[in-house]
Amino acid sequence: MNAYHLKLYVTGQTPRSRGAIRNLKRLLDDVIPDSCELDIIDVLENPQLAEDDKILATPTLIKALPLPQRRIIGDLSDLDKVMLGLEIASYETIGSGGRP
Amino acid sequence: MSAYEHGNGIAKLPTGIPGFDLITLGGLPKGRTTLVAGTAGSAKTVMAAQFLAEGIRNADENGVFVTFEESPDDIRNNMIGLGWDIRRWESEGCWAFVDASLHPEHDEIVSGDFDFGALVARIEHAIGKVSARRVVMDSLGAVFTQYQDRSIVRRELFRLSSALKKIGVTAFLTSERTNENGKIARYGVEEFVADNVILLRNMLEAEKRRRTIEILKFRGTVHQKGEYPFTIIPRQGVVVIPLSAMELKQKSSTLRITSGQEELDQMCGGGFFRDSIVLVSGATGTGKTLMATKFLHAGAARDERTLFFGFEESREQLFRNAGGWGIDFESIEKKGLLQVVCDYPEIMGLEDHLLRIKQHLDEFNPNRVVVDSLSALERVSTMKGFREFIVGLTSFIKHKEIAGLFTSTTPNLMGGTSITEAHISTITDSIILLRYVELFGEMRRGLTVLKMRGSAHEKTIREFMIDSAGMHIGKPFQDVSGILSGHPSCATGGEVERLSSLFVEGGDI
Numbered sequence: 001m002n003a004y005h006l007k008l009y010v011t012g013q014t015p016r017s018r019g020a021i022r023n024l025k026r027l028l029d030d031v032i033p034d035s036c037e038l039d040i041i042d043v044l045e046n047p048q049l050a051e052d053d054k055i056l057a058t059p060t061l062i063k064a065l066p067l068p069q070r071r072i073i074g075d076l077s078d079l080d081k082v083m084l085g086l087e088i089a090s091y092e093t094i095g096s097g098g099r100p
Numbered sequence: 101m102s103a104y105e106h107g108n109g110i111a112k113l114p115t116g117i118p119g120f121d122l123i124t125l126g127g128l129p130k131g132r133t134t135l136v137a138g139t140a141g142s143a144k145t146v147m148a149a150q151f152l153a154e155g156i157r158n159a160d161e162n163g164v165f166v167t168f169e170e171s172p173d174d175i176r177n178n179m180i181g182l183g184w185d186i187r188r189w190e191s192e193g194c195w196a197f198v199d200a201s202l203h204p205e206h207d208e209i210v211s212g213d214f215d216f217g218a219l220v221a222r223i224e225h226a227i228g229k230v231s232a233r234r235v236v237m238d239s240l241g242a243v244f245t246q247y248q249d250r251s252i253v254r255r256e257l258f259r260l261s262s263a264l265k266k267i268g269v270t271a272f273l274t275s276e277r278t279n280e281n282g283k284i285a286r287y288g289v290e291e292f293v294a295d296n297v298i299l300l301r302n303m304l305e306a307e308k309r310r311r312t313i314e315i316l317k318f319r320g321t322v323h324q325k326g327e328y329p330f331t332i333i334p335r336q337g338v339v340v341i342p343l344s345a346m347e348l349k350q351k352s353s354t355l356r357i358t359s360g361q362e363e364l365d366q367m368c369g370g371g372f373f374r375d376s377i378v379l380v381s382g383a384t385g386t387g388k389t390l391m392a393t394k395f396l397h398a399g400a401a402r403d404e405r406t407l408f409f410g411f412e413e414s415r416e417q418l419f420r421n422a423g424g425w426g427i428d429f430e431s432i433e434k435k436g437l438l439q440v441v442c443d444y445p446e447i448m449g450l451e452d453h454l455l456r457i458k459q460h461l462d463e464f465n466p467n468r469v470v471v472d473s474l475s476a477l478e479r480v481s482t483m484k485g486f487r488e489f490i491v492g493l494t495s496f497i498k499h500k501e502i503a504g505l506f507t508s509t510t511p512n513l514m515g516g517t518s519i520t521e522a523h524i525s526t527i528t529d530s531i532i533l534l535r536y537v538e539l540f541g542e543m544r545r546g547l548t549v550l551k552m553r554g555s556a557h558e559k560t561i562r563e564f565m566i567d568s569a570g571m572h573i574g575k576p577f578q579d580v581s582g583i584l585s586g587h588p589s590c591a592t593g594g595e596v597e598r599l600s601s602l603f604v605e606g607g608d609i
Binding site for chain 2: 009010011012014016019020023043044047048050051054055056057058059060068069070071072073074075076077078079081082084085
């Protein structure tokens with residue numbers, strides 16, 4: 001498995017930000033136990049990074065590596081969509097011809 | 101800044117866009133958001149960029165441009181033709197872009213609820229970086245195409261606009277309309293930035309494009325109502341023509357100037373007023389251009405400068421014809437007393453003609469202006485546009501307190517009036533009619549002063565002749581009636597007697 005590099009942009013300590021962090025961490029613990037680098041960036045503290053990455057919406061999760069880059073916006077509550085974006089087969093579809 | 105001059109305490113920010121601050125009575129409501137809605141190609145982006153450009157150039161106010169549609173590079177390149185060097189302003193720290201345009205390669209997936217926290221943070225960051233007083237967002241409709249969930253976009257744009265208000269910047273937001281007379285804006289954008297709404301239109305009228313701007317509402321403050329034409333000039337940008345916002349406050353002079361014809365001066369009670377507008381109307385070949393030529397020659401003889409706009413004849417033709425009457429335009433021009441501007445009316449719209457005329461007036465600063473002829477200009481416009489043009493032109497000339505002579509060609513050889521005259525006769529101060537008079541198988545010419553505001557004038561119809569020395573005004577036509585209606589008839593001696601005796605008797609009763 002390739003090494004993952006994820007960036008999660010959030011706005012301060014809003015419930016939406018906290019929800020996204022919680023959802024993502026749970027998912028990472030469950031399905032990507034090995035090497036994964038995660039940067040959590042608060043746009044209020046680092047607006048220039050958001051500018052460089054052209055982020056509009058928060059939370060935004062960027063899969064920087066492995067390529068191709070992917071963006072998932074929202075509080076990551078829809079796990080299937082997140083796994084689709086990260087190109088991880090979901091629990092249910094592993095081995096049953098789901099998305100690789 | 102003349103902030104509290106108008107309205108009820110809502111300050112206005114002069115934008116610096118020519119004419120715009122006149123129709124808005126001072127500019128955009130300061131510290132508030134204004135929605136500018138228009139169809140595709142209605143110049144929203146140009147006006148938005150100009151709002152920032154004028155701020156930097158004239159008011160030392162920096163700006164942030166948030167683009168949802170075009171890339172910053174496209175905007176930088178597109179605006180160079182208008183004379184705005186955005187790249188330089190960026191390097192000088194006067195202008196900052198926030199690129200919120202769609203990047204297809206980002207390929208976003210939506211999972212759950214989101215907000216525009218990052219966008220707000222970026223805009224605030226950019227505002228802080230250049231100490232911006234002005235913010236542009238172009239265009240809100242494009243945000244809706246980036247995200248499927250419209251209710252989220254609407255909620256977030258509302259939040260964004262209140263964030264801008266809190267920062268205290270004056271914001272110029274654009275949005276598209278699907279047609280010129282329908283809803284204010286797509287996606288109901290106006291509902292959440294509804295304080296102030298301006299509409300830009302780009303209407304097709306009688307095969308001519310006509311751009312107009314209308315202030316639909318300014319909450320809590322006043323503005324001019326109705327549509328105003330505007331145009332886009334290379335190296336200058338949007339210029340609004342604030343026709344009816346112009347004030348009728350010019351002074352009126354009792355000084356007379358000569359028309360170049362002694363007899364005509366007498367008929368007018370001693371010449372034209374120095375700051376009056378004279379309309380010379382007649383069929384083709386009646387001597388209108390000759391009258392204009394005499395008018396400017398008389399000016400030059402008194403060291404007065406004349407600006408001549410020719411829309412029917414070329415410069416060479418004008419000079420040759422003047423030479424035929426013994427007037428040397430070339431030497432007058434060399435002395436700096438004459439500037440001749442000849443153009444085909446068709447080369448541009450009337451709004452552009454008007455602005456060019458104004459520019460020439462400002463540069464040459466003449467004592468006399470000739471426009472030959474207005475009817476040629478009428479061809480390139482709609483009726484409404486033409487009337488606005490005349491009002492605007494008259495107003496410019498009146499403000500300069502100089503004399504104007506306009507010619508107008510009537511479509512019929514005999515008698516009649518043209519539509520042109522119907523539109524301008526109330527605006528001009530004096531009207532001189534030149535008419536063909538068919539008498540006993542001969543075409544003769546008649547001249548009368550129909551109107552002379554503020555002065556007594558002769559009421560007769562005088563015969564005049566044109567030869568190599570110019571125009572000779574002779575005696576009144578005796579016993580001829582129906583000249584102006586185009587059906588001249590010669591009354592016999594007996595009838596004249598009978599008619600005059602009728603009036604004598606009438607006086608006795």
